[in-house]
Amino acid sequence: MKKTLLVSILFLSVSISAVAQKTINNYKYVIIPLKFDFLSEKDQYRLNTLTRHLFKQKGFIALFDKEEFPEELIDDRCKALFADVEKEKSGLFSTRVNITLKDCLGKDVYKTETGSSREKDFKKAYNEALKSAFSSIEFLDYKYKPAEAKVEKGDDEMKELAVNVDKVKTETQTEDIKVSTKNGETALKDETLYAQEKEYGYQVVDATPKVVMQLMKTTATNVYIVKDQNAIVYKEDGFWYYSENNGELKEPKTLDIKF
Template identity: 40%
Template sequence: MKKIILIAICLLSVKGFSQKSINDYQYLILPLQYDFLKGKDQYRLNSLTRYLFKEEGFTVFFDEEQLPEDLFKDRCKAMYGNVKKVKGGFLKTNLQIEIKDCFGNLIVESDLGSTKEKQFDKAYAIALKKAFETLKYLEYRYEPRVAEDVVVNSTTASEATNAEAKEAELKRLQKEVEELKLEKEKVAKEEAEAKKQAELKANKEQDQAKKKMDDLRREAEMIVEEKQDVKSEVSKTSDLLYAQEIEGGYQLVDSEPKKVMILLKTAAPDVYSVKGKDAIVFKEDGNWVYSENTGTSKIKKNLNIKF
């Protein structure tokens, strides 16, 4: 009972019925561009309108499409739909759907569909769907009128008309399928190109990583070779040197006692600079090591120091 009352309220809200019912018309023609928009099918609003009507059983064509032969010969076999933008309300988008006959007489008009959505593409879609809600309850079903003096061959003529309509619909569907096929091929081509670019990028990154690894390997080999060269020059000695503390460091003397070198403290623990030479003395693995760079070669040797 509640559902019946709701349908009745919605039917009463649809304004502007003429004496001729929408069920008397077999076709509905929609414009490919509405007056309040700047381009054909802008925001795909015209396509959305056609989709909503087709969902309710209407046979819909755009005004720029090829029409069935019977409709081409007699445009009054179709209704003409339109969507108009209505002013009213602060920051509101209001749309209204109207359907007229071939003479411009209003057959049916929806209630306003309104929204406060700010983005036009979303706002127009929302407002259109809301306006269309009041047309759903019309329960459109094409019911051709039969005159009293219908001849016997009227059935044949009707079948021919239906055949023409089906042929036109088939051509339209074939066109849509072809467009979808082209779109699918375009998407596949773009995906293939994206995949190719991704592979090229991956190969480039792989080559860069390999080059970096080769450089690190060569650097490690050079370090090992350098250590081996330095190690071969290290002279081991059992001469004991005595460290005598002086201001700023130590002086090393041998058993004579003879001053061998002076060690100056540095900021690093167990690391001393050798006065008068480009050399240092440092502790490595529990041993004191003397390291000097003469400019042409490196000298490295162990020192036996007693502090």
């Protein structure tokens, strides 16, 4: 009963604090590949260099994918957009390209209108078409602003909610939650985790609620890749396990996850 009440309160707190949908204004970094797929060489026609230059002019911190990243970007690549230039099917006398910006999960954040050029020289044609496509981004009036959580309830309601969460957490901490380990023995588990569904899979939080890990979908049933870890989370015989392999396969750990 107490655990059920705690879960209800936690999900209520999540529902009243919604993260705003991200736009390009929520990113200050753009990562550009040194080679675009439709070309045969790195920085062919200086197209990659031009792409970086255009984003820098717009106010982004633009980086090539092979150069050294700032520390905050090394810690969290999701702070950056990933730019790609794609060639579209062109007419006999035209070159057509567009620019796509994706997030760290490969989801499209923005795609430009198609830019085109009727220049015969390839370098001139691609550079002109790229600048034409980039004009779509020019109109967006980019200004970096970190994404923040929006709180829709008043301060008094939030304070009351926090008191209720603390009260139930204190009561729940006095209970031992028993789970079965893989070898059949019984062990004590002092923390229950909660899985929140996302487009990429699940975000796993503790009772704080603090994000513990992110589980990425796979094609296998009840098997997830742990983001930024050499590990998977999987279900077997009715129980969830965390299995890590950093060059040496470790004994799976039992997890108490509520989906």
